[in-house]
Structure formats: structure tokens, C-alpha cells
Amino acid sequence: MKRRAMLQGLMVAGIAVAFAAGHKVARRSAGARDRDGGSPSHPTAGFEAGFRGSLTRDVAGARSWQEAKEKVRERWEASPAPRVDYELRDDTLRLLEKAPVADLEAWLRELKSLDQTDYDRDVPLLLRQMVLKILARRSGSSLIRSLVGNPTEEGEGDVDDAMDHWLEHDPVAALDWLDGEVPEVIAEYLDSYREKALVALAESDPAEFERRLAKVDAEIRENVLESYARREGVPEGRADLLARAADSPHGEAMALWKGLLRREGDDDPMRAYSTLSELKVSPDDRAALDQALVSWLLITTGQRDGGEVMQAWVERNPGDQVPEGMLESFDDWSEFYSDDAQAWVAEQPAGPRFDVFAGVLIERGLGIHESADGMIARLSDTTLRAAMLRRLKESWEKKDAAAAAEWERGLPEEERERLKEAEVKRVSPSDKPAPKSDFTERELE
Numbered sequence: 001m002k003r004r005a006m007l008q009g010l011m012v013a014g015i016a017v018a019f020a021a022g023h024k025v026a027r028r029s030a031g032a033r034d035r036d037g038g039s040p041s042h043p044t045a046g047f048e049a050g051f052r053g054s055l056t057r058d059v060a061g062a063r064s065w066q067e068a069k070e071k072v073r074e075r076w077e078a079s080p081a082p083r084v085d086y087e088l089r090d091d092t093l094r095l096l097e098k099a100p101v102a103d104l105e106a107w108l109r110e111l112k113s114l115d116q117t118d119y120d121r122d123v124p125l126l127l128r129q130m131v132l133k134i135l136a137r138r139s140g141s142s143l144i145r146s147l148v149g150n151p152t153e154e155g156e157g158d159v160d161d162a163m164d165h166w167l168e169h170d171p172v173a174a175l176d177w178l179d180g181e182v183p184e185v186i187a188e189y190l191d192s193y194r195e196k197a198l199v200a201l202a203e204s205d206p207a208e209f210e211r212r213l214a215k216v217d218a219e220i221r222e223n224v225l226e227s228y229a230r231r232e233g234v235p236e237g238r239a240d241l242l243a244r245a246a247d248s249p250h251g252e253a254m255a256l257w258k259g260l261l262r263r264e265g266d267d268d269p270m271r272a273y274s275t276l277s278e279l280k281v282s283p284d285d286r287a288a289l290d291q292a293l294v295s296w297l298l299i300t301t302g303q304r305d306g307g308e309v310m311q312a313w314v315e316r317n318p319g320d321q322v323p324e325g326m327l328e329s330f331d332d333w334s335e336f337y338s339d340d341a342q343a344w345v346a347e348q349p350a351g352p353r354f355d356v357f358a359g360v361l362i363e364r365g366l367g368i369h370e371s372a373d374g375m376i377a378r379l380s381d382t383t384l385r386a387a388m389l390r391r392l393k394e395s396w397e398k399k400d401a402a403a404a405a406e407w408e409r410g411l412p413e414e415e416r417e418r419l420k421e422a423e424v425k426r427v428s429p430s431d432k433p434a435p436k437s438d439f440t441e442r443e444l445e
Helices: 004-035 045-051 055-061 063-077 086-099 101-110 125-140 141-149 156-170 171-178 188-206 204-214 218-232 235-246 250-267 269-278 281-299 306-316 324-336 338-346 352-364 371-377 384-400 401-409 413-426
Strands: none
Touching: 004 156, 063 086, 063 125, 086 125, 101 125, 101 141, 125 141, 125 156, 141 156, 156 171, 156 188, 171 188, 188 218, 188 324, 204 218, 218 235, 235 250, 250 269, 250 281, 269 281, 269 306, 281 306, 281 324, 281 384, 306 324, 306 338, 324 338, 324 352, 338 352, 338 371, 352 371, 352 384, 371 384, 384 401
16 A cells, blocks of 8 residues: 555656646747737636646645646646636646556546536636547547446547547647547547548548558548548649649549538638639539538538528529529528528519429428418419418418418418319328438548
8 A cells, every 4th residue: 555655656656757848838828829810819828827837836745646647637627618727738748648547547537527608717618628639649549448347428429539639749649549449439430530530530640540541441432532622622722623633533532622611611611612613523413512612611601601501502503493402402501591591582473483482481381380481472384383272271370370360261262272272182282201411420520
């Protein structure tokens, strides 16, 4: 017992020495952040001047690992903004990098989120995230197997986060491990993890990236190239991506173009639209790339610019047709931003396209009967309008039969006749479920 206590004391003392040795480095890195415009703007800039070194001194005086942990947490709780207190985070990282892996994993399992709304002040959660990141980088597959075999309260969430940290830190080791026998929860998403690791490898070791990319199947290679192009699709990398696409098989070229367009769309949608117009591709390929770009922008811009994204697509693609992919993207957007979608549709001229987009909103908003009634009245397709009137009546009767009857009596005679015909024929514009997007979680990462 005495020997264990002595070793533990030496470990704490060693951590303190590491803190002291790395303190000048931390000051230099903090200075670099100042020159880059990072530190002066955040709220801890003045506080840090008197705070530097205090964590080092506190931990140096700790008699045990338990006491060291408590002192770290006290300092985090004392910081006015721990999430952006870079000096504190640098000091804590050096502590975690020296502490035994077994102790870190035990601490990970001890730290519990406060479940408060102020994420920036949830010290246990912030510390837990840091501990998990360092653990994943230091112990990789051992941590993954431990989290799978003895799950934390976060369950698969911790496994996935740990995998992401490891893939980013050491993609070669992670890829080699993924080629062997892995736990079932990892095998379930094996291709996704491989894709993430390859994308990380492209940044750390381009030659090894190309060597390993050539060995995976076409689907994985195309997914990786799309993510790769999204990462590299800055103005300086644009020419290289376009040149690579020009010399690539069709599927890989489409992936590279799609990734480039999405990256440009994130930075400046007008730049992406311009690139799309310049690509020498077939009409079908252009339409596919256009729809993929719109799908991405509707998800990423959401309420902010969703209507502008839809209007830009309409202007690029005149006519009456609405491809299924576009309808799916609009359907997804309108589900989360129904007010914005209704505002955009309301500005569209009457005609076949209005009918298609309005039909999605009417189906979704039949419970808001007065709103649906107004949109149904603008439908140019009389068969569709009659079918929608029937469905609106059925929905309204379930909620308020008297109000539904009053609404029906107020319809123009011609509309009442169409409604009666629809009720007899039981015509429906579509009895199949509303289309769902094939937009995957992988594409948002």
C-alpha cells in the first residue's frame, strides 16, 4: 500500500513537472492565438493574465490523483468561460496526456453532465469530452473495446465519439484495426468509419491516402472523394479538384463535383451556381448535381436562405417539371421550416409547379384547415383540387364536424359539385407515403 501511494505521489509530481516544462510552450501558443486574432476577442482574455500557472501549482501540491482531479474541476468551475479558456484547457490537456489511461477511463465514467441548458458552464460535460478525446487518441482500440464491453451511460454515443477522435488522430492504425475482427457495433458502420479515416488520412499523409483509396471498392471510393472534395474545395484547391475530376471515371468525377459544389455552396451559393453552369457535363448529370446541391443547401441554410435556394433552382430550371429528387428535398425542408416553405410557395405563380409544391404542403398541413383551404383554392389541376377538398373535409370532420359542414356550405357551387364527385370516386392524388430524402448523416459531417 505504501509503495502504491508513493508511486501515485510520484505520478502527480511528474504531472506537475510536465505542466511547468510545458508552460512556456503554452504561453507561446497563447501568444500565437493572440496574433491570429483569437484571444483578444473572447471573454477570458483579461482573466487569464492572473490565472496562468495556477492549475500547475495546485496540481503540484496534490497528494493523490483524486485530489488532483478535484483541483482541476475547481479551476474549471472558477473560470468565467471554461469552454474558451484556452490557457486552462492547455494546462488540462497536459495533465491528461501524462495521467495513466486506467485512471482517465475511471474518471470518464465518473463525470456526469449537469443536464443544464447552459452548455458552456456544464463543467463535468466539458471535462468529460476532453477526457474522452485524449483517451481515444492514447488507447484507440483498447478504449473502443472497453466502451463496447462495459458501456457508459452515453452508450454507443461514446463509442462513436471515441472512434471519430481516433480516426482523426491516427487513421492508419484505425484502418488497420478496422480490417480485422471488430465488435458488432463497429462492424455495423464499418464502411462509414473507413470513409472517415481515409478522409483524415488525405490530410495527414496524401501518398498513403492514394495508396489505400485505390484498394477500396467503388462505392466507398466515391463517398470518400466527395468528402475529400468538400474539405479541399476552397478557392486554392478548386483547379486541382476539377483537373482530377476530368481524369476520373464517371462515378468518381460526379463525387468530386458534388463535394466541390457543396463546399462552395457553404461559402457562397452564387459561386457554386457559377461552377455548376461551367461544368461540361450531360443534362442528366447537371440535373443530378443541381439537385444534390439544392438538397445540401436546404439542409445547411434551413430557415435563413431556404426560399432563396428554391427560387434560384426555379430560375435555373424553367418549365413545369419537378424532378422527384427536388420534391424530396422540398418535402424535407418544409417539414422543419413550414412557415418559410409556405411563404415561398405563396409567391409562386399558379400552374403545374405550384400544384406540385402546394400539394406537399397541403398534405402536411391538413390539420391546419383554414390554411390548407386557401392553398387548395389556388390549385390549377381541378382533379387534384377536388381530391384535396375531399381529404380536407375528412380531416376537418374528425376535428370539428360542425365547422367542416359550415366550410362546405361556404364553397362555391362548382367546388361543392367537385367535392361530391371526389367523395363518390374516392380519387386520391397519391396514396403512397410522402417521399423521404436519401440525404444521409454522413454527408453532414
